[in-house]
Amino acid sequence: MTGMDAILQGGLQGYLVVALLLFSIGLAAVLLRRTLLMQFMGVELMLNAANVALLAFARFRGGDAQAMVFYLFIIAVAACEAAVGLALVIGLYRHRDTTDSDRAASLKQ
Amino acid sequence: MNKYYWLIPILPLLGSAFNGLLGKRAGKSAVTIVGLGVVLGALLLALSAFFAMKGMPDHRLILNYGEWMGTGSLSVPFGLAVDPLSGTMMLVITGIGFLIHLYSVGYMHEDEGYARFFCYLNLFVFFMLTLVMGSSLVLMFVGWEGVGLCSYLLIGYFFETDFAPDAGLKAFLTNRVGDLGVVIGMMVLFAAFGTLTVSDILTQAGHLAPEVGFGVLTFATLMLFVGATGKSAQLPLYLWLPDAMAGPTPVSALIHAATMVTSGIYMICRLAPVFTLTPITMDVVAWVGAATALFAATIGLVQRDIKKVLAYSTVSQLGYMFLGLGASGFAAGFFHVFTHAWFKALLFLGAGSVIHAMHHEQDLFKMGGLKSKMPITFWTMLIATLAIIGFPGTSGFASKDEILYLAYLKSPALWAIGVIAACCTAFYMLRLFTLTFFGKARDHHAYDHAHESPNTMTLPLVVLAVGTVLAVFLGWPKAFGGDFHIEGWLAPATTFGQLHAAHGEHGSHQLAWILASVSTILGLSSAAFGYFSYKDGLAVSEARAAKFPFLHHLLLNKYFVDEGVELYLLRPIRWFGNVLWKLFDVILIDGVGVNLPGALARVFGDFTALFQTGRVRNYALSMALGAAVLLYVFLK
Numbered sequence A: 001m002t003g004m005d006a007i008l009q010g011g012l013q014g015y016l017v018v019a020l021l022l023f024s025i026g027l028a029a030v031l032l033r034r035t036l037l038m039q040f041m042g043v044e045l046m047l048n049a050a051n052v053a054l055l056a057f058a059r060f061r062g063g064d065a066q067a068m069v070f071y072l073f074i075i076a077v078a079a080c081e082a083a084v085g086l087a088l089v090i091g092l093y094r095h096r097d098t099t100d101s102d103r104a105a106s107l108k109q
Numbered sequence B: 001m002n003k004y005y006w007l008i009p010i011l012p013l014l015g016s017a018f019n020g021l022l023g024k025r026a027g028k029s030a031v032t033i034v035g036l037g038v039v040l041g042a043l044l045l046a047l048s049a050f051f052a053m054k055g056m057p058d059h060r061l062i063l064n065y066g067e068w069m070g071t072g073s074l075s076v077p078f079g080l081a082v083d084p085l086s087g088t089m090m091l092v093i094t095g096i097g098f099l100i101h102l103y104s105v106g107y108m109h110e111d112e113g114y115a116r117f118f119c120y121l122n123l124f125v126f127f128m129l130t131l132v133m134g135s136s137l138v139l140m141f142v143g144w145e146g147v148g149l150c151s152y153l154l155i156g157y158f159f160e161t162d163f164a165p166d167a168g169l170k171a172f173l174t175n176r177v178g179d180l181g182v183v184i185g186m187m188v189l190f191a192a193f194g195t196l197t198v199s200d201i202l203t204q205a206g207h208l209a210p211e212v213g214f215g216v217l218t219f220a221t222l223m224l225f226v227g228a229t230g231k232s233a234q235l236p237l238y239l240w241l242p243d244a245m246a247g248p249t250p251v252s253a254l255i256h257a258a259t260m261v262t263s264g265i266y267m268i269c270r271l272a273p274v275f276t277l278t279p280i281t282m283d284v285v286a287w288v289g290a291a292t293a294l295f296a297a298t299i300g301l302v303q304r305d306i307k308k309v310l311a312y313s314t315v316s317q318l319g320y321m322f323l324g325l326g327a328s329g330f331a332a333g334f335f336h337v338f339t340h341a342w343f344k345a346l347l348f349l350g351a352g353s354v355i356h357a358m359h360h361e362q363d364l365f366k367m368g369g370l371k372s373k374m375p376i377t378f379w380t381m382l383i384a385t386l387a388i389i390g391f392p393g394t395s396g397f398a399s400k401d402e403i404l405y406l407a408y409l410k411s412p413a414l415w416a417i418g419v420i421a422a423c424c425t426a427f428y429m430l431r432l433f434t435l436t437f438f439g440k441a442r443d444h445h446a447y448d449h450a451h452e453s454p455n456t457m458t459l460p461l462v463v464l465a466v467g468t469v470l471a472v473f474l475g476w477p478k479a480f481g482g483d484f485h486i487e488g489w490l491a492p493a494t495t496f497g498q499l500h501a502a503h504g505e506h507g508s509h510q511l512a513w514i515l516a517s518v519s520t521i522l523g524l525s526s527a528a529f530g531y532f533s534y535k536d537g538l539a540v541s542e543a544r545a546a547k548f549p550f551l552h553h554l555l556l557n558k559y560f561v562d563e564g565v566e567l568y569l570l571r572p573i574r575w576f577g578n579v580l581w582k583l584f585d586v587i588l589i590d591g592v593g594v595n596l597p598g599a600l601a602r603v604f605g606d607f608t609a610l611f612q613t614g615r616v617r618n619y620a621l622s623m624a625l626g627a628a629v630l631l632y633v634f635l636k
Helices: A003-009 A012-032 A036-060 A065-096 B007-021 B028-055 B084-107 B114-133 B137-155 B163-193 B198-205 B214-231 B240-246 B249-258 B260-270 B272-276 B279-300 B306-326 B330-357 B375-388 B395-410 B412-437 B444-449 B455-474 B485-494 B509-534 B539-547 B549-556 B558-609 B616-635
Strands: B061-071 B074-082
Touching: A012 A036, A012 B616, A036 A065, A036 B616, B007 B028, B007 B114, B028 B061, B028 B074, B028 B084, B028 B114, B061 B137, B074 B084, B074 B114, B074 B137, B084 B114, B084 B249, B084 B260, B084 B330, B084 B455, B084 B485, B114 B137, B114 B249, B114 B260, B137 B163, B137 B198, B137 B214, B137 B240, B137 B249, B137 B260, B163 B198, B163 B214, B163 B240, B198 B272, B214 B260, B214 B272, B214 B279, B240 B249, B240 B306, B249 B260, B249 B306, B249 B330, B260 B272, B260 B306, B260 B330, B260 B485, B272 B279, B272 B485, B279 B306, B279 B395, B279 B412, B279 B558, B306 B330, B306 B395, B306 B412, B330 B375, B330 B395, B330 B455, B330 B485, B375 B395, B375 B412, B375 B455, B395 B412, B395 B455, B395 B509, B412 B509, B455 B485, B509 B539, B539 B549, B549 B558
Parallel strands: none
Antiparallel strands: B061 B074
16 A cells, blocks of 8 residues: 555545635635735635645546646646735735725725 | 710809818918809800700700619609700809809908808809709709708808898798698609609600599699799798898899799799699689789888898799799790899899998988999999889880780789789889989988999999890790790790690780780889889888878788797797697606606616625625525535
8 A cells, every 4th residue: 555545545525625624714714804915815725725626536536637737727827816916905005005805995985 | 065064063063062161271262263163164064055955956955864763663863954944044043143153252252251152152053053954853852952951051141140040040941841842742743643754744744644633733733832932932931031131142132033032933834734734723823923922012112121122022023923824924934034033133233232332231211322422333223123113125024014914814803913013013113222322311421431332243233234134135025026035935845845825815916015004104103103202312201101000010010920920820839849848858758768767777776786885705705605506506
């Protein structure tokens, strides 16, 4: 039994539970925190939860290499998106002196 | 040459485009050269076309430039027709038109809108030529509407004044009423003949299928006559013409005396073979014409504005023309169009010359004694005045006498009305003439400044005076040893090769002599009466007006027709319009149609806006819940 076999021993459910937990934590951060930076980190968590689930499925289908390539792309795109998101947060801070997302609601008024 | 004749109407159009688009930048001299040049070019081409037409065996020159519109059985060609009738009109329009263009150079030289003026005037010549030359009723109607537009533009030329734009609008709207008649008449003619090409209609007019019936034709011709009353200012649609004097004087001469207002008569002459088939219409035409002639002449007796007098005189003379047409004297009516074009254009231009000299004073009561100051204007206007009052030997005598003679053959009552109107004409013309040129100056300030007009203005006066004198040779009546040349000359157009005796029995020459003597003696005594009433100023006439205060008041206020129209026609229409506005526009369309859906949308929008908090977290929550619901739905 190799190391990898031991890891797989637990079955798919374990991985999915981890992914679900990660996703829930991220969602909670987005919904409950008002600081944009924290909400942003929540979004990243949710994204990675999805990645975990993706790779777990791939592994249990017999080590599909496509999923890994897909994952690498997602990471790369997520990095770009993170740069844009952070820039937006900084922009908001410069104009409004705040990073509180509830106070960036001027379109409503 | 034939292939250049399409340029006759197109040249003035090009001139109009140039003056309108580039005239202001090109400068006054360029506008003058182009504006006059194109009309002169059209005149020369028209002369050439005229003689080419004379050379044709049937005196008809039809130029076709392909089909304009064809749908179903309707086929309207783009065609120009030159025959004796349209040929004569072409020469009148371009010839007198050119003289009036020339006159305008002097008359309008100080005006800001010089280029605009010539743009409109050229455009008018284009449309008038289209009206006259169009080989189909549709093309004629294009010109008909176009001259109406130009008339509107030129009446409202002084648009910064209060009354000119209103007068223009009045002319335009009154003509709309008549134009509806023309459209209906055209449709009925199409239904009856299956074509709108004039020559085809006339060819078929004689042997019309019996099932079409003459009732249909009567209706069609009556409708066309309604259009003619609008354009040619007959009762009851004459109201616009006196107001049209708000335009510059050359416009009054060209459009509202010599050419456009005669287009109703022209149309009837054009369709003479059809009108001859409908005796009822002919009666209506004759009686309306006679009534208008008398009605307008009586108003002219007391007007103070020199142009207003001439305007009512024009309405009255147009009435004579219709009287002639109604008495089956198409040649006589058209001959009066021709002679009237000369002497009335001359009268208007003479009046314009006086007005110009008097610094735009138009009140007859403030003129006087201008004879020595303005000799050329005096002598030329004298010729025109003699012509219009029917002094024996003048062109006006020849044409008016022929009309009155034919009217007598139709009904002595018509003749009597015509003679009374002629007496009124003689009186007010001498009144106008005496007040202007004889006696003492009543406004010394203006009198001291008065001077003879520049050459560009006096030259057209002289040429028109020569034309007024010479016009008589075209139609000296048979009763007086002439041959009434114009009748045979127009025959190819007015009878169109059909053998119906226009007015079968020609009464004896003796009768003609008696009638002419009576009307001439009465006319000349009225003229003398007019002269002696006013030669020593206004005292005599004021005393007379005081003796008949009611009559004077009635005439001075033009029988209160304008007031009556305002009270009984316009006010109810306005009231009705107001009701429609408040009910349909404000309540139904604005309220129920537009504002109600708007209000509903707003209420609904306000409601949904409650869910738009502007907070990212709320949106994220609803997204998450939505995703959860979707997952539940698809995975359960």
